[in-house]
Amino acid sequence: MSDESIPKSDFIRDIIAADLASGKHATTITRFPPEPNGYLHVGHAKSICLNFGIAQENAGTGARCHLRFDDTNPEKEEVEYVESIKTDVRWLGFDWGGHLYYASDYFQFYYDCAIHLIEKGLAYIEQQSAEEMRANRGNLTTPGTPSPYRDRPVAENLDLFARMRAGEFNEGECVLRAKIDLASSNMNMRDPVIYRILKSDHHNTGGAWCIYPMYDFAHPLEDALEHITHSLCTLEFENHRPLYDWFIENCPVPSRPRQIEFARLNLSYTIMSKRKLLQLVQEGHVGGWDDPRLPTISGIRRRGYPAAAVRHFCRRVGITKFNGTTDVALLEFDVRDHLNESAPRRMAVLDPVKVVIENWPAGTVEPIELANHPQNPDMGVRSTPQGGEVWIERDDFMEDPPKKYFRLGPGRHVRLRGGHIIRCTGYEKDADGRVTLIRAEFLPGTMNAPTPEGVECKAAIHWVDVATAGTAEVRLYDRLFTVEDPDGAEGGFLSVLNPESLKTVTAMVEPDLTMVAAGTSYQFERLGYFVADAVDHQPGTRPVFNRTVALRDSWAKKG
Ligand code: ATP
Numbered sequence: 078m079s080d081e082s083i084p085k086s087d088f089i090r091d092i093i094a095a096d097l098a099s100g101k102h103a104t105t106i107t108r109f110p111p112e113p114n115g116y117l118h119v120g121h122a123k124s125i126c127l128n129f130g131i132a133q134e135n136a137g138t139g140a141r142c143h144l145r146f147d148d149t150n151p152e153k154e155e156v157e158y159v160e161s162i163k164t165d166v167r168w169l170g171f172d173w174g175g176h177l178y179y180a181s182d183y184f185q186f187y188y189d190c191a192i193h194l195i196e197k198g199l200a201y202i203e204q205q206s207a208e209e210m211r212a213n214r215g216n217l218t219t220p221g222t223p224s225p226y227r228d229r230p231v232a233e234n235l236d237l238f239a240r241m242r243a244g245e246f247n248e249g250e251c252v253l254r255a256k257i258d259l260a261s262s263n264m265n266m267r268d269p270v271i272y273r274i275l276k277s278d279h280h281n282t283g284g285a286w287c288i289y290p291m292y293d294f295a296h297p298l299e300d301a302l303e304h305i306t307h308s309l310c311t312l313e314f315e316n317h318r319p320l321y322d323w324f325i326e327n328c329p330v331p332s333r334p335r336q337i338e339f340a341r342l343n344l345s346y347t348i349m350s351k352r353k354l355l356q357l358v359q360e361g362h363v364g365g366w367d368d369p370r371l372p373t374i375s376g377i378r379r380r381g382y383p384a385a386a387v388r389h390f391c392r393r394v395g396i397t398k399f400n401g402t403t404d405v406a407l408l409e410f411d412v413r414d415h416l417n418e419s420a421p422r423r424m425a426v427l428d429p430v431k432v433v434i435e436n437w438p439a440g441t442v443e444p445i446e447l448a449n450h451p452q453n454p455d456m457g458v459r460s461t462p463q464g465g466e467v468w469i470e471r472d473d474f475m476e477d478p479p480k481k482y483f484r485l486g487p488g489r490h491v492r493l494r495g496g497h498i499i500r501c502t503g504y505e506k507d508a509d510g511r512v513t514l515i516r517a518e519f520l521p522g523t524m525n526a527p528t529p530e531g532v533e534c535k536a537a538i539h540w541v542d543v544a545t546a547g548t549a550e551v552r553l554y555d556r557l558f559t560v561e562d563p564d565g566a567e568g569g570f571l572s573v574l575n576p577e578s579l580k581t582v583t584a585m586v587e588p589d590l591t592m593v594a595a596g597t598s599y600q601f602e603r604l605g606y607f608v609a610d611a612v613d614h615q616p617g618t619r620p621v622f623n624r625t626v627a628l629r630d631s632w633a634k635k636g
């Protein structure tokens with residue numbers, strides 16, 4: 078189950094290994110370049126595990142991975158996002174080791190490169206409108222029509238560019254275009270825009286600039302400046318690669334990074350677009366970026382997913398060139414697998430009904446010894462008190478049970494986990510027909526002993542002692558969407574929100590659960606894995622648990 082159990086080999090690692098073996102590079106430098114315009118999600122985790130993972134695996138050669146905030150767009154970024162991204166990368170277990178960069182620190186360099194292109198006759202100031210440019214771009218069968226400004230003299234371009242930078246023009250009045258190939262079958266090469274006017278302040282550079290570089294221009298320059306050897310990005314950028322290479326070829330850069338594309342992670346039953354996640358947060362469909370139902374890193378952390386499980390999942394999904402959708406059940410499997418090993422066991426009753434054991438000697442409290450983990454004796458044993466009244470789960474009792482039902486029913490036996498066998502002797506109901514109380518008797522001598530001859534008892538159920546129980550708010554999270562592909566839903570992703578994605582109940586819990594530290598995980602026996610909520614849980618005064626994942630995949634049956 079450890080991270081090391083899956084071989085670290087894929088086409089990108091193979092390329093890097095070959096580059097190191099051939100001496101093309103002495104080491105490898107990768108980067109993770111988020112735009113700070115939202116919180117990270119598990120798709121980003123895949124990229125983080127790839128880039129930082131490669132650096133870790135090649136640490137012997139001096140490899141490293143930069144965390145670079147791709148903050149060249151002045152309009153969208155926020156400091157809150159920068160901080161959350163750092164927290165998330167660290168939580169996933171990675172470290173940029175001092176190599177934290179901001180693409181906005183390189184504004185002067187992009188500008189100098191633009192001047193260099195102009196001087197080489199490889200860029201020009203365009204003054205057609207955006208619509209005219211679009212109309213003149215041509216299509217797959219027709220080459221583009223040259224702009225009337227395409228052959229301006231270098232001096233005129235330099236002058237106009239300086240005036241653009243000085244703020245003499247309004248937004249949209251002119252742009253700088255690279256002069257490449259209007260007949261290229263790759264539309265990205267048909268004189269792409271590389272600078273535009275945006276009269277917005279930037280969070281880093283304030284009002285210093287009113288022209289900003291386009292992503293396709295800035296990104297290769299950032300990589301080259303940082304001496305990135307392998308620039309790993311998702312497949313959408315495959316047909317931008319010739320442009321990436323063109324900028325590297327034609328700008329005065331200090332190194333020659335290589336772009337390699339891999340398939341992005343898509344997960345079933347969720348969405349991963351930052352824009353849509355923002356909409357869910359802003360419109361209040363969820364409680365915030367860290368809502369445990371979101372696929373954000375902060376959401377799954379609060380949900381109780383272990384970082385190691387997320388890393389293992391990313392490793393298992395692997396790195397390929399084929400886009401597809403990964404079943405979210407795979408991620409949940411890894412989460413269960415990790416928590417099964419690490420989470421101590423406790424008993425909690427989510428839908429309690431009281432059992433009165435009528436032959437229990439009044440005032441007697443029996444200490445019930447229970448292992449904290451069935452396979453791991455190192456986790457120790459606890460003693461939990463039991464008196465004559467216990468809470469059990471409402472659905473562990475049936476008034477008229479079918480043959481295959483082995484739990485409690487009139488006249489039937491069941492074992493209280495770790496304790497005695499009890500027999501149901503009666504029950505009470507309210508006016509609505511709801512069972513309000515179960516009467517029982519215990520069978521003396523059955524604790525820590527096999528079922529006596531002649532007694533039919535095939536199941537043990539969890540329970541919580543009434544006299545000493547703690548109460549806790551328990552949040553039962555389910556998938557946020559009811560369909561596998563919310564993005565493809567006819568009425569849009571909001572139309573397929575799962576109305577039952579959050580149910581809150583008041584549970585009866587073993588007394589020590591009310592005192593645990595926020596962020597600690599437990600298996601509630603027979604129910605699932607739960608974590609003390611990092612935000613709302615207050616030990617002693619307000620215990621709050623989130624269901625991380627149920628013990629079994631309840632959705633698998635529905636399908
Ligand atoms: P947007 O372009 O809408 O801002 P983005 O998801 O591309 O969203 P970035 O902040 O640019 O966001 O992403 C940072 C890095 O994470 C990029 O290198 C990107 O390729 C990678 N990445 C983003 N989404 C995924 C995904 N679903 N799977 C794998 N890698 C991803």
Ligand code: MG
Pocket residue numbers: 112
């Ligand atoms: Mg992006």
